[in-house]
Every structure is written in structure tokens, then in C-alpha cells.
Amino acid sequence: MTLGRINKLETFGSVDGPGIRFVVFTQGCPMRCKFCHNPETWDFGTKSANGTANGSFEISAEDLLKKALRYKPYWGTDGGITVSGGEPLAQIDFMIEFFEAAKSAGVHTCVDTCGVTFRPTGEPFAKIERLMKSTDLLLVDIKHIDADAHKELTGHGNENIIEFFRYLDRIQKPIWIRHVLVPGISDNDEALTRTRDFIRTLHNVKRVEVLPYHAFALSKYKELKIDYALKDTQSPTAERVANANEILETAKYTGWKE
Ligand code: SF4
Incomplete structure (x- = not known):
């Protein structure tokens, strides 16, 4: 049994996959995106950048699924479980246990990943192949x-x-791109x-989705004493967001449920 290290849980998520979802935010991420909203999830241990506790906790796949299933009546036909982060695939052994248990319980599974841990060969690849068997949808940036x-x-x-x-295209796994x-x-x-x-x-x-940058997480960076590299960057104008939607042809894809 592998324990997962989790930063927080959201019981009624509505933006991380289809329908209403139980969203699990894992602790630990190897990336350092300048616009990251969740810098408290970066550290793989129990401490944040300023040395204070980051509030993370360990839990087994079985216990986490029990917590999630309490909310199953709210999921309807579209909802389910999303694992976000942090970077969920940095804890792939836990993810395999969690999603295999979720699929056995008939739950729709979605992972929100940056993809940086992907390796195309060897044991890491075998693990991703196994995880994909119990993953219904991926949100990838x-x-x-x-x-x-x-x-x-x-x-x-x-x-x-x-x-x-x-x-993911080769195996025809459905994805949402953000x-x-x-x-x-x-x-x-x-x-x-x-x-x-x-x-x-890509055919999958x-x-x-175009997500306009905003500086909502600035206060977290101040609290964690992490330099915020984008402090002089403004949010894009509505015109630029519309321009990005047009160039990326988002209307061509929006509306697909999964
Ligand atoms: S991959 Fe996600 S969690 Fe990691 S730094 Fe980037 S935005 Fe933050």
C-alpha cells in the first residue's frame, strides 16, 4: 500500500473536469510556473518555502476513496473524481492504487497534470500505461x-x-488542453x-480552454516569502483573450463533454 501526500480536498469542484467533482490536490511539484496559483503545493515534504507547515497529510487510496464516495450522489452522470496538484503523476504509485479502486467503484476519473514526469521507456512508462487503463480523462496544460x-x-x-x-494521442485517451x-x-x-x-x-x-492570467495568488507568495516574478504583469485584455480563443479555435472543441 502506498500513501498519497495530499495538500487539500475540494468536495464540490466545478472547473476541473466535467460535472461536479471531488477534487484532490496532491502535494509536491517539480515545476515552478511563474503564474502558479498553488505555490503551497510545491514542496514534496511537509514544510512550505518559509519553513511553516503546508497543511499536507498522508492517506491511503482506500481511505481517500471512502471520503470521495460520500459525495457520489451529487456527481450525477457527468461528475466524478479529479486529481490535481501539485503534480499528481509525481505520486504515480498512489495514483494507480487510487484510480484502480475508483474505477472498480464505477467512478469517472480525471487527472490534471503538467506531464513533466513522463518518460517513454522502462518502468516509468509501464506505470503510466497502467494508470491510463483506469483514467478516463486528462487535463493537460x-x-x-x-x-x-x-x-x-x-x-x-x-x-x-x-x-x-x-x-496520449496514440492511445486515443481523451484530453482537455488548457x-x-x-x-x-x-x-x-x-x-x-x-x-x-x-x-x-492531435486527434484526442x-x-x-484559454485561461487568462491573473495575480490572485500574489498574497500566497507574500505569505510564503517567495518572489513573485510576474508582479508587474497585468491580466490580458478581453480583446486579447478573444484573439487567443480565435487562434486556438477553442469553439471547435468546446461542448464536447469528455
Ligand atoms: S505545474 Fe501546476 S502546480 Fe506545478 S508549478 Fe506549474 S502550475 Fe503550479
Whole structure:
């Protein structure tokens, strides 16, 4: 049995997958996205950047599923469980146990991942193959289509993330793609057009969402004493959001349930 380290639970999530969902936020993420809303989930241990407790706790897959199933009557036909983060696939052994148990209980399973832990060979690949058997839907970000700009924005290149997209396409696993629109970083027509051209090569995309950048998490960064790199960045205008939706052809995908 593998224990999962969890930062928090949300019992009535409505934005992380279809329908009403029980959302699990795992603790620990290898990325450092400049716009991250959840910097308290970065550390893999029990302490946050300022040395205080991050509130995370350990739990078995069985106990977590028991908690989730209390809310099953609210899920209707569309809802279920989403695991977000942090980076859920950094705890893949726990994820396999949790999703296999959830599928046995007839629950719709969704994982919100940045894809950075993907490896195309060996034991890590065998584990992802196994996890995909009990995963119904993935929410995956394209944080930046350009590898160098991706590294500047998140601390990691995007090469294995692109490989992850290709793998999910090969196995025809349904995905929703999300793109955070950051003025001066990802909000330019050249990058958006390259992103669209990449999305067009995939055959498993059910939805594409543009998420306008905003600085709602600024107070968390102050509290954690982490420098907030985007402090001078404004949210994109409505016109730029509309422009991104048009270039990324989001209307072509929106409306697909899963
Ligand atoms: S991958 Fe997600 S949790 Fe990790 S730093 Fe980026 S936005 Fe935050």
C-alpha cells in the first residue's frame, strides 16, 4: 500500500473536469510556473518555502476513496473524481492504487497534470500505461509551445511534455488542453499559432480552454516569502483573450463533454 501526500480536498469542484467533482490536490511539484496559483503545493515534504507547515497529510487510496464516495450522489452522470496538484503523476504509485479502486467503484476519473514526469521507456512508462487503463480523462496544460520560453516560464523544457501529448494521442485517451494566457510571455500571435498547429496534429482533444492570467495568488507568495516574478504583469485584455480563443479555435472543441 502506498500513501498519497495530499495538500487539500475540494468536495464540490466545478472547473476541473466535467460535472461536479471531488477534487484532490496532491502535494509536491517539480515545476515552478511563474503564474502558479498553488505555490503551497510545491514542496514534496511537509514544510512550505518559509519553513511553516503546508497543511499536507498522508492517506491511503482506500481511505481517500471512502471520503470521495460520500459525495457520489451529487456527481450525477457527468461528475466524478479529479486529481490535481501539485503534480499528481509525481505520486504515480498512489495514483494507480487510487484510480484502480475508483474505477472498480464505477467512478469517472480525471487527472490534471503538467506531464513533466513522463518518460517513454522502462518502468516509468509501464506505470503510466497502467494508470491510463483506469483514467478516463486528462487535463493537460500547454504552458508554452516554445521549449526555451517554456523553460523560462516553468523551470523545465517542454520536450517530454510534447512527447506525453503524442503518447496520449496514440492511445486515443481523451484530453482537455488548457493554456494560460500571460501577456508578454504566451500572449503573442506567433506562439498561439504554433500552439494551434500542434493541437491540430492531435486527434484526442475534446476541449481547448484559454485561461487568462491573473495575480490572485500574489498574497500566497507574500505569505510564503517567495518572489513573485510576474508582479508587474497585468491580466490580458478581453480583446486579447478573444484573439487567443480565435487562434486556438477553442469553439471547435468546446461542448464536447469528455
Ligand atoms: S505545474 Fe501546476 S502546480 Fe506545478 S508549478 Fe506549474 S502550475 Fe503550479
